[in-house]
Amino acid sequence: MPELPEVETIRLSLAPHLVGHRVVEVEARRIRLREGIEPETWRERFEGVRILALERRGKYLLAHAEGAVALFHLGMSGRMVLRRPEEPRDPHTHLVLRMDHGLEVRFIDPRRFGVAVVLRPEALEGHPGLGRLGAEPLSDGMHDVLRQAASRSRAPIRSVLLDQTVLAGLGNIYANEALARAGISPLRRARAISARRIGVLAGAVRQVLEEALEAGGTTLRDGGFVNASGDAGYFSVRLLVYGREGEPCLACGAPIRRRVLTGRSVFYCPKCQR
DNA sequence: ACTCGCCTGTCG
DNA sequence: CGACAGGCGAGT
Numbered sequence: 001m002p003e004l005p006e007v008e009t010i011r012l013s014l015a016p017h018l019v020g021h022r023v024v025e026v027e028a029r030r031i032r033l034r035e036g037i038e039p040e041t042w043r044e045r046f047e048g049v050r051i052l053a054l055e056r057r058g059k060y061l062l063a064h065a066e067g068a069v070a071l072f073h074l075g076m077s078g079r080m081v082l083r084r085p086e087e088p089r090d091p092h093t094h095l096v097l098r099m100d101h102g103l104e105v106r107f108i109d110p111r112r113f114g115v116a117v118v119l120r121p122e123a124l125e126g127h128p129g130l131g132r133l134g135a136e137p138l139s140d141g142m143h144d145v146l147r148q149a150a151s152r153s154r155a156p157i158r159s160v161l162l163d164q165t166v167l168a169g170l171g172n173i174y175a176n177e178a179l180a181r182a183g184i185s186p187l188r189r190a191r192a193i194s195a196r197r198i199g200v201l202a203g204a205v206r207q208v209l210e211e212a213l214e215a216g217g218t219t220l221r222d223g224g225f226v227n228a229s230g231d232a233g234y235f236s237v238r239l240l241v242y243g244r245e246g247e248p249c250l251a252c253g254a255p256i257r258r259r260v261l262t263g264r265s266v267f268y269c270p271k272c273q274r
Numbered sequence: 275a276c277t278c279g280c281c282t283g284t285c286g
Numbered sequence: 287c288g289a290c291a292g293g294c295g296a297g298t
Contacts, residue, residue: 003292034280034294059293076293077282092282111281113293129294155275164294171292218292222284225292242292262276265290 002074004137004169005212006225006233007059010080013228015054017082017103018063022050027096033112034075037094045118046070046097058133058168060115068118071130075113081106082228105228133168137209142167143202150190150198157193158186158266161205170205173218173242176267178205180240185273186266187259211238241267 002010026047028039049065056062061080063070072080082103083089089096095107095116107116125131135145149166150157160166161175170178179186181204184197193201212218217233219225220243226232240250245258249269257270 006292032280073293075281076291109281110283111291111293113280153275159275162293173292220292222291224283263278264293 002078002217002225003059003171003174004056005174005209005215005235006217007061007074007169008056008213009217009227009233010074011054011056011061013231014061014080014082014105017099017101017228018051018054018105020051022100023047023065023097024100025098027098029094031094031112033094033109033114033116034073035115035117037116042095042118045120057130058136058164059171060130060133062124064121067120069121069124070118071115071124071127072107073115073129075109075111075115077111077224078107078109078114079224079226080228081108081226081230129164132165134164134166135168137167137169137205142206143199146202146205147195147198150193151195153190155190156187156261157184157190157201158261160190162264167205169209172264173239174205174208174212176242177208177240180268180273181208183273185270186268187261188274211235241269243267 023046026042028037028042030039031037045068051063051065053064061072083106085104090108092110093106093108097105135142149160153160158175161170182201184201212235215233215235217225218235219232241256244256246255252271254269254271256267259266
């Protein structure tokens with residue numbers, strides 16, 4: 001589900017209720033996610049600790065505490081919400097942190113592609129995935145990172161944008177949307193695109209992420225994404241191509257096309273994007 | 275560098 | 287019933 005703007009939206013809405021507060025009680029179900037939840041480890045390392053910071057790296061959230069770091073990834077269907085203890089729990093609630101102010105942080109993930117593990121700080125960089133993340137797409141250096149990766153890759157440019165070891169945080173929605181704004185076909189081989197046009201793409205990546213962040217993320221029809229308070233994001237009204245197969249391009253009126261590329265849909269305007 | 279598998283849920 | 291879904295990693 002969530003890409004950088006959604007994860008950052010969750011971070012911002014969660015932080016005031018986590019940072020500076022103590023975890024009073026951990027309730028964890030032993031269950032297989034992308035990495036399994038170990039209830040004993042969670043309780044040993046996280047019960048009673050004070051949260052010092054809530055950080056985002058790519059699509060990961062890190063809750064830093066004294067001697068331990070909770071690492072979360074929301075996969076396709078993960079959510080983190082703040083609720084009062086008496087509120088009924090959603091199905092697929094796998095982890096609950098009761099905080100010293102009385103509210104609960106709940107980790108919910110129906111499809112179980114997510115991650116919710118608690119590590120020792122020294123284990124962070126060795127974590128597969130987290131340790132191999134590329135540049136933050138909103139950082140100053142991202143321009144050059146993208147240009148270099150694109151110049152070396154024979155793959156379609158959409159694959160480069162989804163590669164988390166190049167830029168960390170783009171997913172299928174924003175990769176498609178950035179390419180639409182840059183006027184580049186998602187199918188074009190990366191290294192066949194001029195450095196100038198990659199520069200345009202880098203600017204489009206930044207722009208679409210900043211706009212989506214301002215809108216509080218993208219909530220699709222299914223209502224899957226909400227922030228920690230349960231609010232939907234409203235960037236969906238500004239999507240140019242994603243999920244709009246057959247609908248008219250907002251620039252030229254040509255029908256938006258959908259194709260499957262390495263197992264995942266690409267959406268693009270065949271006239272505006274080359 | 276692509277294919278498949280991991281899961282559950284929803285939509286046509 | 288099949289197709290598909292904001293992700294990712296193992297295997298090839």
